[in-house]
Amino acid sequence: MEKGLDRSRQCQEEPQAACEQHGWFIHTELAFDEEKGMYSCPNCGGQVRWKFALPLWKNYTVFSCPVQQIDPEAMFIMRIVFWSEEIGILPFAGGLLDQPNIYFEARNIVMSEKAIVMDEMRENAEKKSKASHQQHDIANQRRPRQRG
Numbered sequence: 045m046e047k048g049l050d051r052s053r054q055c056q057e058e059p060q061a062a063c064e065q066h067g068w069f070i071h072t073e074l075a076f077d078e079e080k081g082m083y084s085c086p087n088c089g090g091q092v093r094w095k096f097a098l099p100l101w102k103n104y105t106v107f108s109c110p111v112q113q114i115d116p117e118a119m120f121i122m123r124i125v126f127w128s129e130e131i132g133i134l135p136f137a138g139g140l141l142d143q144p145n146i147y148f149e150a151r152n153i154v155m156s157e158k159a160i161v162m163d164e165m166r167e168n169a170e171k172k173s174k175a176s177h178q179q180h181d182i183a184n185q186r187r188p189r190q191r192g
């Protein structure tokens with residue numbers, strides 16, 4: 045996922061997908077099958093390969109840079125909050141009580157959203173590690189037992 049986000053930061057363009065035979069299309073040029081919920085080549089109806097695809101949930105994939113979808117002002121506030129947390133300096137001159145109330149309100153929202161994302165990432169990492177342990181166990185079971 046983090047790799048996906050890195051790639052997305054470099055993606056400034058419209059979502060694009062390619063058909064092996066007919067080349068690249070912008071998402072608005074693609075055919076969309078509402079029953080299957082899938083995009084396909086407008087020329088041959090074949091499968092397309094997305095330039096950028098970030099699967100977020102089971103049936104939900106983002107085809108454009110998710111960072112682009114964040115409001116620039118919200119992005120600015122997030123950067124201020126993370127910067128302030130990281131280096132331990134308040135954004136406005138003075139002490140805690142000199143900070144405008146709106147800063148604390150914004151900070152609470154940003155930090156609580158961050159905590160949710162961190163929890164999700166931790167859960168996913170645990171699931172992945174459990175899954176790989178299970179595979180390991182299965183591999184061990186399949187190995188024929190040595191006869192002494």
Ligand SMILES: [Zn+2]
Pocket residue numbers: 063064065066067085086087088089090
């Ligand atoms: Zn095609």
